[in-house]
Amino acid sequence: MRGIPLSEPASSGPPDPEELRLDEVMRQVACGDKEAFAALYDAVADTVFGIVLKVVRDRAQSEEVTQEVMIDLWRRAPRYDPSKGSVHAWATMIAHRRAVDRVRSAEATATRDHDHAVREVQRPYDDVAERVETRLQSQQVRRCMKTLTEIQRQAVTLAYYQGLTYREVAETLCTPLPTIKTRMRDGLIRLRDCMGVTA
Structure with a gap:
């Protein structure tokens, strides 16, 4: 079954009460409300962690990335625009982007370490x-x-x-x-x- 694209709000049916509540929570977070951020955390952290874990595949690193995503949501809350998608969709997009960045960074580090190890092992014949x-x-x-x-x-x-x-x-x-x-x-x-x- 095809789902609704994350970047577009649903075009039919009544608005989801949970998403409407989260829109209001996000507005409060944008004003620096820490209690609102706690509510936002409870609402989306598990979803964010699940997405990150699928990409990163390491639980400890996924927990770190999830924390980074939540901090991103806190910092970028003033830029949230409900007309462009739901809070969950926005958090999902940021989570996926952060997870991909972490994997690329880990791969680059592994390549650098491997190249260094090869240079160390392959001493010149003379x-x-x-x-x-x-x-x-x-x-x-x-x-x-x-x-x-x-x-x-x-x-x-x-x-x-x-x-x-x-x-x-x-x-x-x-x-x-x-x-x-x-x-x-x-x-x-x-x-x-x-x-x-x-x-």
Whole structure:
């Protein structure tokens, strides 16, 4: 049997007294009436939960989504328009939308976690070569650091190996900030030249 579309009110027969009551309840909710919201909750929460559970298929998550839907109904109550459908139809639409969003979000998270796990497991075949190359680069950096002046070496070490800002480096070395900036710049240029890095 075909039902009446959720977005359209019934075109025949007397208005449903329950829906008329809920229209009034929704008007009161729109004015911030907490008792009216409690009545709205009692009237639609079970329906909302049933719809959400069919989509989400996890009871705990469905309970969370149901709470989100009820909060949505509270916040959006001033926008409710009875001419566009009943309170139940409106709550149903919001519940379905929220449930679909939750499923999509869960799927996106699962995909992201899977991709991360795959990247972690599938290490490059030349992992040993990478480690050797990294060690050689470290040795080259240490050798090039020895070509710097004492203050350049201290400034670069504090900034790049200990994560200090230029201002913190200046305070640590009791040296004016402009001097530190100049020494850092000159030190990095020297390091770049020593390591054969081209711009």
